[in-house]
Structure formats: C-alpha cells, structure tokens
Amino acid sequence: MPGETSVARFQTKPISGARDFLPLDVLRRQYVIDVIERVYQSYGFEPLDTPVMERLDTLLGKYGEEGDQLIFRVAKRGAKLQRALADAPTQDEIADAGLRYDLTVPLARIVAEYSNQLPRYFKRYHIAPVYRADRPAKGRFREFYQCDLDVVGSSSKLVEAEVLNAGAQVLQELGFHGRDASGFLLRLNHRGVLRGLMEITGVPAGLESEALVAVDKLDKIGLDGVEKELRSRGIDQTASTALLDLTATAPEETDAALCWLEEKLVNSDNGAQAVTELKNVVTLTQTGPAADHIRIDPYLARGLSYYTGPIYEIEFPTLSGSGGAGGRYDDLIGMFSNRSIPACGFSLGLERILLIMEERGLFPQKLAGQPQVLITNFDSETLAANIELAHALRQTGLRVDHYPDPDNLGRQFRYAEERNIPVALLLGGNELAAGTVTVKDLTSGEQESVAHADVADHLRAGLH
Amino acid sequence: MPGETSVARFQTKPISGARDFLPLDVLRRQYVIDVIERVYQSYGFEPLDTPVMERLDTLLGKYGEEGDQLIFRVAKRGAKLQRALADAPTQDEIADAGLRYDLTVPLARIVAEYSNQLPRYFKRYHIAPVYRADRPAKGRFREFYQCDLDVVGSSSKLVEAEVLNAGAQVLQELGFHGRDASGFLLRLNHRGVLRGLMEITGVPAGLESEALVAVDKLDKIGLDGVEKELRSRGIDQTASTALLDLTATAPEETDAALCWLEEKLVNSDNGAQAVTELKNVVTLTQTGPAADHIRIDPYLARGLSYYTGPIYEIEFPTLSGSGGAGGRYDDLIGMFSNRSIPACGFSLGLERILLIMEERGLFPQKLAGQPQVLITNFDSETLAANIELAHALRQTGLRVDHYPDPDNLGRQFRYAEERNIPVALLLGGNELAAGTVTVKDLTSGEQESVAHADVADHLRAGLH
Known part of the structure; x- marks a missing residue:
C-alpha cells in the first residue's frame, strides 16, 4: 500500500527450523566441536567434507x-x-x-568414488550440518549438526571398542563423569540378540522388523504401550508377553547380563553369535574410557534398519532422548559400489549435548576467541600510537579490539562490558609523554599505570 | 533393464560445481581457515553463523x-x-x-533482527560456504567458501585500517611476503575518486554506473577494450579518452598518487572528499601489516554497486584474479532495518588462496590432525595390552591409530605409509615380557626397543 513502505516489517527471523548463532553461541558450539575433533583425531580419525x-x-x-x-x-x-x-x-x-539428510550416504558415495585413493581402513570423521524437512519442535531442527565417526573396511570388534571409547572420551572431556545423574550410559545391544530373543519367544521371522519397531519405542511408550503395539503389528499375545517378560528379567550388571543372554540364547544361532560379539566388545573396552559407562540393554533396538551387528546409544540418566548413537552396518557402505563393505560408526548429537551442557553449566567461563583487551580511542593526535600499540599486542597473541570513534570514555567502557572485554587500555598524551599505558580493569574498576614495554606481559599475567 | 542391475554404474561424483574434500584436502583447508580465524580474532572480531x-x-x-x-x-x-x-x-x-548467495545479506538480516542484542559496533567474521548456480569452470565453483570480516556501525576510517591490516596479516602468516612476485598488493581506491574523475573528464552523471562497469573490466580487456566498451555504453569519445588518459598518468608510489589525485580532483567535491578519506586510510595503516602492500589504483572499480566509500582488492602479482576484496557499503546493512547503518568489510577468497599456496608450496609438511603413530595388531593374547598402550599415549595428546585386524606386519606397515603415519609400535609377547615396546621408524625402516614407560616421551621427542 502506498505510504506504508517506511513502516513495512521485513521478516528477518531465520527460516523455520533453522537458527542464527550469535557470537557467544558460535564460540560455545566451537568449544564443543573442538573437543570432539581433538578426541576423534587422537583415535586416528581424519576429516572428510562433502557438498551440502x-x-x-x-x-x-x-x-x-x-x-x-x-x-x-x-x-x-x-x-x-x-x-x-x-x-x-x-x-x-x-x-x-x-x-544431505545425513552424513552416512555421502560416506557411502565417497567410498565408491575414491576407492583407489582411500586406505585399506578408512577412518573418517565428519562434523557438519544436515537437513530434514521435519516439523520443527523444541530441540528438533531442520538444520542441525551431526558429528560422525566411522571406520570402513574392518569387521574386527576392536573397531567397536575404539568408536565407543572415542565417544566416551569426548563426553568425559566435556565434563560428563560416571554413570549416575551427572554422567552418561552407553547402552549396548546387538541386532542378533534381538533376533535371537524373537526366535525363542516365538515371534515369527516375517514379523521381526515389525516387532523391532515396536520394541524401539519402549523409552517413549512404556511396556504396556509396546505390548499393545506388538499386538497391533500382528504379533500374538503369547509371543508378545514372552518377549517382554523375558527382557524384563535381564540383570543390570554387565557380566551378569551377558551370562544371562548366553543362557537364554544358547539355542539360537543368531543369538549365540551375537552374545559372543557383545562379550568381545565389552572385553576390548575394558581398559578404555567407555568401560565405566557400558550397560547391556537387550531392549535397545535403534530404529534404522541398516544396522547388522552391535548397536549403542548414549543415555543421560534422568533426561530423555539420546546424546548419540551408532552401530555396525555392514551392508550400507557398499550400496554404490555393488560390494559388501563392513562398517561401524557413531554419531554424537551436538544439539542435545549443548543443551545439557548449558543446563548443567559445563561451559568454561572464558571461551577462547573472545576479545581480551579494548584499546580506547583518545583523540586524533594519539591515534597513531594507539594503532601501533594494538598491533604490538596482537603480535604477542592477544585478542585486541580498537574502539573506532573518539567517543567519551564512559561509552567506550560500556561497549567493552557489553562485549565481555575485561580490560581497557588508555594511551593519551600524558601516557605518551610518560612512556606508560593506563590499564583499566573493567570488572573491579581499578586502573594502574604500566610501562609501555611491559603492557603485553602485564596483560597476559592478569588474563590467566 | 533386467539382468543389468549388478553392473549398473551409479553416479558417485559430487554434484556439478561442488567438491568432495578427502582428509588431506580438509586438513589443508583447515590450516588456512585456522590462520584466518586466529588473525580475525586477534583484531577483536567474533564469529557469526547463519543457516545455509x-x-x-x-x-x-x-x-x-x-x-x-x-x-x-x-x-x-x-x-x-x-x-x-x-x-x-x-x-x-x-x-x-x-x-545463501553471500554472507552479507545474512549479516544485514542479523543486524535487523537482533539489533537490541548486538553491541554498538558489531565486528563479526563469518567463514562459511555460499552457493551460486553459475556455470562451473576452472576455479569457479557452485559451492565455495567466503571468509568475511565486517564492522557494522562506524564511519571511522580506523575501521578500514583494521580491516586492511587484518587481511594483510592473514596473508603474511600464510607465507605471502612483500609486494613482489611472492607477495601481494592491496589495491586501494574510493568510489568518490571514480566519480570525481568522471566529473572532470565530462562523463555525464547519468552514465556514471555504465562507465564504472566498463572501467571495472580493465584487468580483463585492457585499455582499448575499456575504451570500446565506454563508447558502446554511450560515453562519447572525448570523455572516454580523457578518462583513460588521465588515469594512465597516475604515479605508482602511494604519496605521489595521492598528491596527483588531490590536484586533479581539486574542483570536484566528491573527489576531494574521497582523496581526504583515502589519505586518512593510508595514514592509519602506516604502522600496521598492510602498510607495505598498499597501492593506490584510480582504475579499481569493483563491480558491486553497493560500495559507497573506499574499495580494495588483493592482487597477487603475476597472477590474474583477486584473492579477496571489500570496501565500505554504508547503505546496504540497513536494508532490512529501514535505517542507514555504516559498514565496511573484507572477504578473503579461500579457494584462490589455497590454489596459489599449493602452486607455491606454502603448506607445512606436517599438518596438525594427521595420525602420528600406528599401534600394530599382534595377536589376541596381547591385544588388551596394546589397547591400554593406545589409550595411555592418547592421554598424553598423541594421535594414535590402532590397526584393527591381526594382519601380517608388512601389510600393517604399508597401511601406515599410505596414511602418512611415520611411526609404528610393536607390543608382542616378547616385548610384554621385557617391559618394552619396539618403535619402528617407517621412513628409515630402523627400529629400536624402548622401555614401556618411556614410549610417550620418546615419540614426542622424535615427532618434533
């Protein structure tokens, strides 16, 4: 309408289901990603990147x-x-x-396209956004990060151990310790265990995936809900009850749970083989960071049909939803190559981990990357000396902002506080004549005079 | 067609105009991005991220x-x-x-949406991919990174100085020195200078942008080409010749060039004001990293019509194409806010910088992030001890890969060489009994026996 242009409201929110990250958000995310990346690299993984x-x-x-x-x-x-x-x-x-919907299909494409250039075992990590046109909801985004870790080319259960240890070490370095309220559990199961349990409780072979879908919802809908869902998916009362009764009696403690499974599944080839593999994984993680966190969970199903062996999920006790998950998927990576290629991986759920870290106050007070010092702007006569000071301090590795306009000092200090900059430097005519710089601590309000040549050392000492 | 499924070739190349980055590619890109980010942060800039x-x-x-x-x-x-x-x-x-087509429109949206949360001066950097459905060509991609640095909210020419210094320092830290063949130039001009030159040579005011487009092509089509283009865009012979003759006589040396411009433009208000601003920028960069690289170039036009003040472009002598560019654009950031907001920025062209660094061999031999040690896989009896060793070494900060299968050693060494891992460790039954680890240097082929407790220190000493 004419005349309304000047009051037109443009829609400036980010697109539905996606988020803008202001500086503090980015630095917090970067802090977590840096830890993930450092740990992944310490396990010998290398980065991969593919187009959006x-x-x-x-x-x-x-x-x-x-x-x-x-x-x-x-x-x-x-x-x-x-x-x-x-x-x-x-x-x-x-x-x-x-x-891209995930980072696994791109990995399969890469393995097919560059098979000649990749090593015998391809250990890659990939930390990048993925996109899903899902209905946005609290904690569910249309653009969100995955932090994937996968080993392609080996069937050894050492791979599972490495992947679980790497995941556990990331969480420990982020401040999650033990397996109680402030820590995390690695729930561990095996697709073959689930298959074995169905065999011995009489779930017909043709209905196994139907049953899996139902069992996978246990966290959300409870035992009664799962039983109803099993029935609605065509599994009869006897089999449903047997399946749920059986798993309900599984012991909590790892060795006991493995013995129990071994006994129950002795007559199922699928099941017995799976228990042997699970025992193998547990043994191989015994001396690593994952050891204290593993819990055998014969209910754990994981929705994705492509898993073929051990499966696992990170659980934060007292909180619903998972912080990451993965498993062995020996038939997926070869889909573009027309051959079978064993693979095993893990994906950390960055968004959820960030949310919990915020709730628990696990971020460091000072984040790397924030400016540490503000050089104030005095007047045009002293500007050149101030620019030189900024440059000298930056050369020593300090992060230095320089206020652009010759504003009143109160305003300059307020700007520093807004940006969380703890120290302001004043280098005016008096200081220049005396060969000093005035260092103002913006938290205490105190200020002191420091010899020009000593400013960098002085700041560095104060900032640590 | 039936029967053809097993030989079907899936298209596994990346999508046209986009690239897959294998580990070494990612690590090299990351090396450059890390330098850019560290320098940007040292100038007090903070990161921003917005949806793709x-x-x-x-x-x-x-x-x-x-x-x-x-x-x-x-x-x-x-x-x-x-x-x-x-x-x-x-x-x-x-x-x-x-x-997103660039990172500037997202910045304008952010400034409008979060005005209450942003500091008086918003100094952000944004390193991220952008997308253009352009015809792919050598060096031109549809997905490529921009490394933007912008200051929103100040008209001070100190901002220009900071932005130019930050850009220059990035290139110096990446190994570009001086202004000759192995270095770079910061070509500097001002939109007001161009406007002034047109005024005094008789280019009609209404044809200024037409003339700008023509002058901007000087690098590509030469003086004759520009003259033809000026004529075809309706600028008469006298004005065209005057414009080109005039700029052809500009001195190379910075102070001389500024004096020359001052003289020539003394009767143009636009031009005189622009020269004052350019002199200001030059003075304020005098003690910083940009100083040795600046060249006043009265021809530099920059295609984008949104620039309003100083403009600049990185040039690598002897190479065509630009390594980055920017300028002041005081009317763009406010477009979603319905107000005028001064802004000035710079964008480094990551892809081009990487290309030139590769040609000139400017990447470090060893890139951070690559695995440093391979723990070999001996047999199932010693596997637990090997896992423990891997964990202990990782705890000291080493990047350790563990070969997953008990393969023959020659194959394990070849795998390490393929992955550029310089050292392999052997911890078999004999070593376990003796409390040692055999350390094999895969470059020289030499191996030595090291006490188990000393391995980490030994490796660290050897790797540096």
Whole structure:
C-alpha cells in the first residue's frame, strides 16, 4: 500500500527450523566441536567434507518413504526447469538435487568414488550440518549438526571398542563423569540378540522388523504401550508377553547380563553369535574410557534398519532422548559400489549435548576467541600510537579490539562490558609523554599505570 | 533393464560445481581457515553463523537480475508444493527458500533482527560456504567458501585500517611476503575518486554506473577494450579518452598518487572528499601489516554497486584474479532495518588462496590432525595390552591409530605409509615380557626397543 513502505516489517527471523548463532553461541558450539575433533583425531580419525547438496538420485530411496518426504529438494534451473514445469510435474521432476539428510550416504558415495585413493581402513570423521524437512519442535531442527565417526573396511570388534571409547572420551572431556545423574550410559545391544530373543519367544521371522519397531519405542511408550503395539503389528499375545517378560528379567550388571543372554540364547544361532560379539566388545573396552559407562540393554533396538551387528546409544540418566548413537552396518557402505563393505560408526548429537551442557553449566567461563583487551580511542593526535600499540599486542597473541570513534570514555567502557572485554587500555598524551599505558580493569574498576614495554606481559599475567 | 542391475554404474561424483574434500584436502583447508580465524580474532572480531537456507524473499532482488538467476531455489513441500505445481507455476512460486548467495545479506538480516542484542559496533567474521548456480569452470565453483570480516556501525576510517591490516596479516602468516612476485598488493581506491574523475573528464552523471562497469573490466580487456566498451555504453569519445588518459598518468608510489589525485580532483567535491578519506586510510595503516602492500589504483572499480566509500582488492602479482576484496557499503546493512547503518568489510577468497599456496608450496609438511603413530595388531593374547598402550599415549595428546585386524606386519606397515603415519609400535609377547615396546621408524625402516614407560616421551621427542 502506498505510504506504508517506511513502516513495512521485513521478516528477518531465520527460516523455520533453522537458527542464527550469535557470537557467544558460535564460540560455545566451537568449544564443543573442538573437543570432539581433538578426541576423534587422537583415535586416528581424519576429516572428510562433502557438498551440502547431493544429486536427488543419491538421496532418494535410502531413508524409507518417510525419509524421502523429509528431503529438501533443490529446483532445477533455466530451460530444464521450464521443461519440467510445463507438464504437470511431480516434486521429483522439478528438482535435480537435495540437501544431505545425513552424513552416512555421502560416506557411502565417497567410498565408491575414491576407492583407489582411500586406505585399506578408512577412518573418517565428519562434523557438519544436515537437513530434514521435519516439523520443527523444541530441540528438533531442520538444520542441525551431526558429528560422525566411522571406520570402513574392518569387521574386527576392536573397531567397536575404539568408536565407543572415542565417544566416551569426548563426553568425559566435556565434563560428563560416571554413570549416575551427572554422567552418561552407553547402552549396548546387538541386532542378533534381538533376533535371537524373537526366535525363542516365538515371534515369527516375517514379523521381526515389525516387532523391532515396536520394541524401539519402549523409552517413549512404556511396556504396556509396546505390548499393545506388538499386538497391533500382528504379533500374538503369547509371543508378545514372552518377549517382554523375558527382557524384563535381564540383570543390570554387565557380566551378569551377558551370562544371562548366553543362557537364554544358547539355542539360537543368531543369538549365540551375537552374545559372543557383545562379550568381545565389552572385553576390548575394558581398559578404555567407555568401560565405566557400558550397560547391556537387550531392549535397545535403534530404529534404522541398516544396522547388522552391535548397536549403542548414549543415555543421560534422568533426561530423555539420546546424546548419540551408532552401530555396525555392514551392508550400507557398499550400496554404490555393488560390494559388501563392513562398517561401524557413531554419531554424537551436538544439539542435545549443548543443551545439557548449558543446563548443567559445563561451559568454561572464558571461551577462547573472545576479545581480551579494548584499546580506547583518545583523540586524533594519539591515534597513531594507539594503532601501533594494538598491533604490538596482537603480535604477542592477544585478542585486541580498537574502539573506532573518539567517543567519551564512559561509552567506550560500556561497549567493552557489553562485549565481555575485561580490560581497557588508555594511551593519551600524558601516557605518551610518560612512556606508560593506563590499564583499566573493567570488572573491579581499578586502573594502574604500566610501562609501555611491559603492557603485553602485564596483560597476559592478569588474563590467566 | 533386467539382468543389468549388478553392473549398473551409479553416479558417485559430487554434484556439478561442488567438491568432495578427502582428509588431506580438509586438513589443508583447515590450516588456512585456522590462520584466518586466529588473525580475525586477534583484531577483536567474533564469529557469526547463519543457516545455509534463507527465505527466498530475503535473497531475491539483492544481487541484480543476473544474481537472482544464480540463486539455488529450495522447493516448497507437501500440500503447498502441490498447490503451487497445479497452476502453471514460475520458479519463484514453487520455492520458498534459497541457498545463501553471500554472507552479507545474512549479516544485514542479523543486524535487523537482533539489533537490541548486538553491541554498538558489531565486528563479526563469518567463514562459511555460499552457493551460486553459475556455470562451473576452472576455479569457479557452485559451492565455495567466503571468509568475511565486517564492522557494522562506524564511519571511522580506523575501521578500514583494521580491516586492511587484518587481511594483510592473514596473508603474511600464510607465507605471502612483500609486494613482489611472492607477495601481494592491496589495491586501494574510493568510489568518490571514480566519480570525481568522471566529473572532470565530462562523463555525464547519468552514465556514471555504465562507465564504472566498463572501467571495472580493465584487468580483463585492457585499455582499448575499456575504451570500446565506454563508447558502446554511450560515453562519447572525448570523455572516454580523457578518462583513460588521465588515469594512465597516475604515479605508482602511494604519496605521489595521492598528491596527483588531490590536484586533479581539486574542483570536484566528491573527489576531494574521497582523496581526504583515502589519505586518512593510508595514514592509519602506516604502522600496521598492510602498510607495505598498499597501492593506490584510480582504475579499481569493483563491480558491486553497493560500495559507497573506499574499495580494495588483493592482487597477487603475476597472477590474474583477486584473492579477496571489500570496501565500505554504508547503505546496504540497513536494508532490512529501514535505517542507514555504516559498514565496511573484507572477504578473503579461500579457494584462490589455497590454489596459489599449493602452486607455491606454502603448506607445512606436517599438518596438525594427521595420525602420528600406528599401534600394530599382534595377536589376541596381547591385544588388551596394546589397547591400554593406545589409550595411555592418547592421554598424553598423541594421535594414535590402532590397526584393527591381526594382519601380517608388512601389510600393517604399508597401511601406515599410505596414511602418512611415520611411526609404528610393536607390543608382542616378547616385548610384554621385557617391559618394552619396539618403535619402528617407517621412513628409515630402523627400529629400536624402548622401555614401556618411556614410549610417550620418546615419540614426542622424535615427532618434533
């Protein structure tokens, strides 16, 4: 409407389900990512990066029908789009690309494309955003980070041990200790255990995946809910009850749980083999960071159908939702290569870990990257000397902001406080004549005079 | 076709114009980004991050008509898409989002949305990929990184000095020194100088932007080419010749060039004011890292119409194309806020800098992040002791890979060499009995026996 332009409100919020990160948010996220990256690297993993967009063909059909609907499609361009639009098109005909849905399908593509350039065991980590056109909700975003760790090429259970240890060490270094309220559990199970339990309780082979889907919801809907769901998915009362009764009696303690499973599954080939593998994983983690956190959980199912061996999930006691999860998936990585390639991995849920760290106050008070010193702006006569001082301090590694305008000092100090800068320096005519700098502590308000040549050392001592 | 499934070739290359980065690529990119980030932070800048997708409305109309065509559009979903597709839709009706085209429009959106939370001067850096549906070519990608540095809120020319110094310091720390073949130039000009030159040579005010577009092509098409283009854009022979003759006589040396401009532009208000500002910028950079690299270039135009003051571009002598560029753009940041907000920034061209660093061999031999030690896999009896060793070494900060399978040693060593791991450790039955570890230098082939307790120190000494 004419005349309204000057009051028009532009929509300046980020797009639905995505977030803007202001400096403190970025620094906190970066602090966590740096720890994850350092630990992943200490386990011999190397970084991989792939485009945000993948061919639509690469993405479709990999995540089930529901997954296909959650892929953000990128439209074709120019004449190709015109042709597609001309003739009652579908969503897949107008698009030729999509935003990546996870970091696992890109890994499978990489393994197929660069097989000659990759080492015998490809140990990669990938920390990057993924995209899902899901309904946004508290804690559920359409753009969110995954922190993946995978080993491609080995069936050794040492791989599981390394991956679990790396995940546990990340959380320990972030401040999660023990397995009680302030710590975390690594719930561990095996797809073969689940299959064995179904065999011996009489769930028909054809209904195993139906049963898995139901069992996977135990956290959300409880035992009664799962039983109802098992029934609704065609599993009869006897089998449902037997399955749930059986797992309800599993002991908590790891060795006892493994013995119990061994006994119960002695007549199931699938089950017996799985228990042997689980025991192997537990033995191999015994001297590492994961040891104190592992809990055998015969209920743990993990929704994704591609898992083939051990599966695991991070649980924060007293909090719902998972902080990460993974497992062995020996048939997925080879999908673009037409061969079977063993693989095993783990993904940390960055968003959830950040949320819990915030609740528990686990971030350091001072985050690396924030400016440490403000050089005030006095007048045009002393500006050159102030610029020189800024440069000299930066050369020593200090993070130095320089107030751009010759404003009144109160305003300059307020700006420093707003930005969390703890110290301001004043270098005016008097200081220049005396060869000093006035150092003002903005927390205490105290100020002192320091010889020009000593300022860097003085600041460094004060900042530590 | 039936029977062909097993030989079907999936397309596993990355999408056109985008790249996969294998570990060494990522580590090299990360090395450069780390330097950029450290220097930016040392100048008091803080990180910002925004979503890869923006509302289509936010992006359209900001980059000219050509730019609008280069925006990757993300399709609407579900019923909204169905409705849009039903009725002879256009490319803008089927999409509700687009991939960001640069990091400047997102900054403008952030300044409008969070004005209450941002400090008086907002000094942010943003290192992230941007997307353009351009025709891919050598060195031109559809997904590429920008490394932006901007100060919002001040008109002080100290801001220009800080931004130029930060850019220069990044390049110096990456190994570019001086202004000759192995170094770089910061070509500096001012939009007001260009305007002034046109005034005094008789280019009509209405044709100034036409003339700017032509002058901006000097690098690519030479003086004759520019003259032809000026003529074809409606600028008469006299003005064209005068404009080109005039700038051709500008002295190389900075102070001389400024004096020359001052003389020539004494009768142009625009021009005189611009020269004063340029002199100010030059004076304020005199004691910083940019000082030795600045060259006044009255031809430099920079294509983007949003610049309002000083403009600059990094040039690598003997190489075409720019390594970064920026300028003052006082009218753009306020576009979502309906107010005028001064701003000045700089963007380093990561891809081009990486390319030149590779050509000149400027990457360090050893990149942080690569594994340093391989623990070999002996047999199942000694595996636990080997896992313990791996864990102990990682605790000291070493990056340790552990070979997953009990393979023959030659194969294990080859794997280490493939991955550039310089040292392998052997801890078998004999070593365990003797309390030692055999340390094999994979470069020389030599091996020695080291007491178990001393291995970490021994490795650390050898790796440095």
